[in-house]
Each structure stands twice: as C-alpha cells, then as structure tokens.
Amino acid sequence: MRDEELIEKAKKAKEFAHAPYSKFKVGAALLTKNGKLYTGANVENSSYGLSMCAERVTLFCAVSSGEKEFSKLAIVTDSEEPVTPCGACRQTLLEFDGELEIICATTEGKMKIYKLKELLPEPFKFKR
Numbered sequence: 001m002r003d004e005e006l007i008e009k010a011k012k013a014k015e016f017a018h019a020p021y022s023k024f025k026v027g028a029a030l031l032t033k034n035g036k037l038y039t040g041a042n043v044e045n046s047s048y049g050l051s052m053c054a055e056r057v058t059l060f061c062a063v064s065s066g067e068k069e070f071s072k073l074a075i076v077t078d079s080e081e082p083v084t085p086c087g088a089c090r091q092t093l094l095e096f097d098g099e100l101e102i103i104c105a106t107t108e109g110k111m112k113i114y115k116l117k118e119l120l121p122e123p124f125k126f127k128r
C-alpha cells in the first residue's frame with residue numbers, strides 16, 4: 001500500500017477518536033508485512049490518565065488479532081505540523097521492530113517520515 005493510501009486510512013480513523021477533553025483527534029493506520037491493515041484513534045477518559053493514544057489502540061488491536069510483523073504506521077492529526085508518537089508509544093511499538101516506518105501527517109497534507117529506531121535510539125530491552 002502506498003504511503004498516501006495509508007495516510008488516508010488514518011485520516012478516516014481519526015473521525016472515530018473520542019477526544020472530548022483535549023479536542024485533539026489522532027488517527028492511526030498500521031500495515032502488516034503481509035498486507036493487512038489495522039486502524040485506530042485515541043480514546044480519552046474523564047479520568048484523564050486512563051486515556052489511550054491512537055498508536056497503541058491500533059497496535060494492540062493488531063497484535064491481539066495475531067499480527068506481530070509491521071512495515072508502516074501512519075499517524076494523522078489536525079495540527080499545524082505533523083506530530084510524532086509519544087515516548088510510551090515509541091517504546092510499545094519498538095517491542096516489535098525498530099525498522100518500522102513512521103509516517104506523520106497532517107490533514108492539510110504536511111508529512112514527515114521516520115524510522116522508529118531513530119525516534120527511540122536507546123530503547124529498554126528485557127534481557128536475562
């Protein structure tokens with residue numbers, strides 16, 4: 001799937017965000033290496049700390065559906081500039097593959113692309 005199509009999927013998913021507190025809607029679209037697509041949006045809670053980012057909603061949906069190999073993640077926001085995933089999402093995504101391509105886009109068409117390992121260069125890895 002082309003980056004533009006993945007961004008379009010994330011843009012559509014953004015509309016399902018539940019963000020009555022921050023009013024900041026985020027949509028995400030995650031492509032697996034075998035071509036399957038998962039989408040998600042941020043889900044906030046009146047107990048603010050229970051809110052969940054779009055990236056983790058999407059990743060957890062994919063992983064709990066049996067997927068573990070991902071190629072690209074698109075994130076779309078209404079902001080002036082593209083936003084990158086928060087630290088918690090970076091660590092959570094890195095559990096699977098530091099080579100993941102992260103496409104950060106705005107609804108107005110600005111875009112930045114990163115490798116996950118470049119956004120989180122020294123991740124925690126559990127080794128015995």
Ligand code: THU
Nearest residue numbers: 022024026042053054084085086
């Ligand atoms: N948020 C995301 O969903 N992803 C990000 O990359 C940054 C922040 C959400 C969390 C919260 O619902 C709202 O955006 C404002 O922080």
